[in-house]
Amino acid sequence: MPVMTQTTRGVTYRGEPAGAFLLEDLLEREGVTVEWERPDEQRSSIGEMTQQVIVEMVAAGNLLAIKVAVAKFRKHMHGKTETEVTIGDDDPED
Secondary structure (H helix, E strand, O other), X not given: OOOOOEEEEXXXXXXXXXXXXXXXXXXXXXXXXXXXXOOOOOOOOOOOOOOOEEEEEEEXXXXXXXXXXXXXHHHHXXXXXXXXXXXXXXXXXX
């Protein structure tokens, strides 16, 4: 039986604040623990679009699970809004 190695990766999200919450949810559904500070939504007037945010998350779990969650997020968001998600590859424990 293959051993599922646990890892920690930085995941950077750029986009509307609501997308960060979706990404967190998808990561957690794959069994990944996520730590991050929720962004403050800033609007200058009612009806105006929220500003884009950059969120740094720390995802701990199986690397494949992290990649699967990010792939699901990208597929879900494709063409809906301008978002970007990157997975860091510098795990000091690897």
